[in-house]
Amino acid sequence: MLEKIKHSSGLFCLALAAFALAMPLVMGSTATAGVVLVFAIAAAACNLLLGYAGLLSFAQGSFFGVGSYAVGMVLKAEPGAGVAALHVCIAAGMVVALAIGMLSIRQRGIYFVMITLAMAQLAYFAALSFPQFTGGENGLLDIPRPATGLEGILGEGAGQYALIAVVFVLAIAFLRLVVRSPFGRALDAVRENEVRAQTAGYDVQKLKLLAFCLSGGITALAGALYALQLRSAPLSNIDLMTSETILIMAILGGRRSLLGAAFGALAMTLMAEQLSQLWPRWQMIVGFVLIAVVLFAPRGLGGAWAHWRARRSVHAGDHA
């Protein structure tokens, strides 16, 4: 079935929708399910950079935070803006990504990683330094949720979740479109061998920058949804830990697997949720899980699943 999903976008969207519908049941509440979807979007946007453009970015938290602050600022000023505020956030994310990208793209390898880390810290301190816009260490509070018209039928929590779910399906379907487009294939070429891609005539810098902007915009969208869920935009959305978490989820899911990103987000959130109730030192268990994944499923959850499926079909073929 996974093969079918890979080859048919209709089935892919269906899988996304099924995931979104299942989440509240799996996680027990729409609030936590919403968080899984939000981070799934962010992780998938990170996959675009990591698995396709070959860029390991520590700045994802900056875009996430920018999106949160943007939606907060817009909706507090103009509560009637509603869902249109999300467009502003995407734009804000793309602009910030453009700025960070222009400074970072020329670097390669670990130097690129470090520049993005520096940019992330810059964003964090900028947020702290302008409390009149960001609320400083207290964050932006009292962010009004936009009316989606579904609250009457489903109730406020579920209505909010419906919004997140729809955006989730759209965003990841969009990303899938991107990675399967000629642009996506160009990114693959750049990732595999930058020099060869350059000589083949690709404008490597522009390609990377565009990927960066797309990723930034979608990550900002995720951040905006998170702020709507929380009705606040805390400083923690723009800190290094957020960048790290998004990256971990993306790697865990398999760096090229968009659906895997959703499962990476699910796995990390589920672990945190369940384990933190049992043992204050639960992060140690997460550490062991991460190590186990690297050693036994080096291509992440998505890769392991594909690998297992491939082996099964081989064996099935043997018995045919």
Added chain:
Amino acid sequence: MDRRSFLTVAGSAATGSLLLPHFAIAQAKPFSYYSVNAFSGNFATSGKYSDLGVRAAVTAFGNRLGRPIDYRKIDSEGNPAIAVRKVQQAMDQDKALHFGGAALSNEALAIMKEINKNKGVYITYVGADEVTGKDCNRSTFRWGLPTYGAVNTVMRPLIQQNPKWKKVYTITGQYVFGEALLRNAKTVMQETKLEHVGNSYHSLAEKEFSGYLGNAMGSGADVLLVLNFGANTLDLLRQAATFGLKQRMAVVVAWFSGLDTFQALGADVTDGMYFGLQYWHTLDTPANKDFVRIYKGEFKENPRFYSAADYQVTTLMFDAAKRAGSDEPAAIVKALEGHSYQGLTGDEQIRPFDHQVSKNYLLVRGKKKAAMKDADDYADILSSSRALVPQAESDCKLV
């Protein structure tokens, strides 16, 4: 089995199962209390001691509510976003209504909004002015004096006792809380005619304070006033001690946690410095004596601020539920407003118009290591007093 016996058995089973839910309802529904704190992550110290405080409160309150108390922990992991989401989940899934605690101001500020929206009741003890100021709401109460009280009850008695002090240098955390401390400090300095010779801001993530200390020492001030919190304060004071700053000027710390931070620094550092505390375990009040006895009996050590604060707020919640005769948050809120009681710091009242508890704040001086009577005897209480923003000047108008 023949048909008759079968019907008899089936009949009794059916009737029995109809009766079962009635039987369950007849039993008492537990009082669910949710304590929000950081039990893991960077601020896990807060959660560790908070837990002990709540447990002491549950033990001390015993059966006075007439039913079991269901104490649940919500681990914010030191992250306000996670705190908000878990509170949402608890209110949504478990119909949680009664909350207490928070590791940091940003957590409290974020969750108090959610709790208010869903008509719960929440008692916290964090420092941000806004909790009972511009962000106040009907569901939230705060035990613990905010910056106005901290600065005034620390500075004014000291200035009176030390007429030779003329010049003050401040080192301030450049964040909302630090700015609030500085604002209040400046007012006090103006009113007491002290010269504010300089201020150094530092950022939240700062670790290297040598520069700011150098500025302070070069300013010719008599007093260094420290206006920050948490790790910033610890790093600053440790480095101040290595620079021998104490020998050249008095050091006054407006906001300090207490036993855990004294232990983190050691008596050699804190000796001779002045500190403002919300709570100290040697407080000589009937309520504190009871609390320390219970706490020491259960945990064999002196209570830290978080334990005391959580003990106090948890007890206030249970007590209000008992007096109101109801779990309904609206009733508990009513029972809390205007309530006067014997608190850990003495006579305490909950002001109805901003839900701020009027309590005492302590000014203490660090003792020499040689003068310590036991391992926790870090400080002598110099004064215990209170100062709160009057109703006319408050940003909060709940009544």
Added chain:
Amino acid sequence: MNIYLFQALNGLGVGMVYFLLSVGLSIIFGLLGFVNFAHGALFLIGAYTAMFVTAQTGSFLLGLVASFAAVAVIGVVAERWLLRRTYRMPHESQILITVGLTFILTEGVVMIFGPESQQVPMPDMLAGVFMLGAYPVPVYRVFIFGVCAVVGLGLWFLFERTLFGARVRAGNESSEMLNLLGIRVSRVYALTFALGTGLAGLAGGLAAPLRGADPSMGAEAIVIAFVVVVLGGIGSFSGPLVGGLIIGVTQSMMSAIWPEGARLAIFIVMAGILLVMPKGLFGRA
């Protein structure tokens, strides 16, 4: 002697600790191409080891030695049993596995010592202050500078004048070549790992009396370490030295010139230098 000079001197002291913290990361990355995100946790363990051993034995010197030794052992064991398997994996897998290791090490420390910030008393001999004009200079900071300088000299000698150092430098260029020359590459790796991690531990031990020991030390150390390594140039030895000093001095000077931005200035400097010299100050192509 004015405040800026005083700050610059302070900065040199801080910078030397940054050097000690970062040089191991630089060498390990240069030699093995391995991104060690657990480096900060090693700094943390060094600090706690120093605290523990000093408390048990009463000797700070022993505490420092222990902080080097304990972390070196952890480093070698981790390399041999765990990290070695990831050398051929892409960078992000190395990051994931070392992040996992960081969680395990940090939570392990909290399990043993508790989450509280702990004090590490300064040895009486080093607790004094001497005056440089109007400014007090703590003896301990001079001590740190001295220790780091000695270690730095030792490292220079090791890398430039010994056979082992030559092998490491050769391996930096091409590890296949090392293999072909018949040298046991795995042993060079193990020793390099021991040295690199041990130095981070020693840095933690030295820093402990100044900043205490608390669980968040690791997270903040890793950021500084990476900044210094990248600024100085990966794989080099002089890179972390100069990089560390630049960062230290920047931080200290900024707290006199632009205090709010003192932390931010570090990243601005790093970004600025990388814009002009994309491989860092002493990086190789």
